[in-house]
Amino acid sequence: MDDPNVEVLGPHGAYYKATVVDINGEEVTVRYEGEWCADTRVAMTGVRLPPCSNIPLPTEYAEAAEVEVFDQLMGAPHAAFWKATVKMSKGDFHVVELVGVQVSGGENIFPSDKVRPRNTNPPITSKSLHKVEIEVPEDIRDYARMESVHKPFKKAVGSTSCVYNPDTRKLVLIV
Incomplete structure (x- = not known):
């Protein structure tokens, strides 16, 4: 799985780590960290970006924080x-x-x-992430099905997610 790039609202108000693997209008398809369920379509209103990771976390919190x-x-x-x-x-x-x-x-x-x-990031919108699809030539489609082969390409283009969609025969990048 790609590194989680969003947090998805689940039951009881908890946010689960996930990666956006597709964008469909006002919904996104996510793959949860640990892959404990199938890829799931969720409304963007229940998806937020994680807090900035380059800020060190405090070790002490005030009462009522x-x-x-x-x-x-x-x-x-x-x-x-x-x-x-x-x-x-x-x-x-x-x-x-x-x-x-x-x-x-x-x-x-x-x-x-x-x-x-507390993460105060608002829900994502259609302007938060962008989908790019790349047609995969027939002679390398079997190779493209292996998730691990996309990591160098994903890193080179600065994508948060890179997965092959066998139905459309395209590589789907989320940037």
Whole structure:
């Protein structure tokens, strides 16, 4: 799978890491990190960009700070970002109250590497990402089906996603 480039709103208000593999009007097709389900079409209104990755995360949070906790809660199929409020911090651990989620026991204590400031990015729009399709010649279509062969090309063109669509016989790039 490509590196996740979006976060998709799921049940209970959690955001799951995913990669956009196609754009269809006001919807995008995403592939979830861990590939725990088939590629899924979702409305752009439930998809946001992750926060800027070159800003270091704080190790301490003030009481009542709005944060997100990255964990697999409530029987979720994969880890996701859950809205929370910091109740207390001690050293590298934070006691949080999850927003709209009921958990029992010690599940509300998280290390700093699982906590980040609340992502305030708005939902993506049709102007956030662009799709480019490249016709694949017949003699290399079998080769194009192998996902791993696209990584150097993806990197060279600065694409966030590069997948072969066997139905259209095209390489789909998301930039």
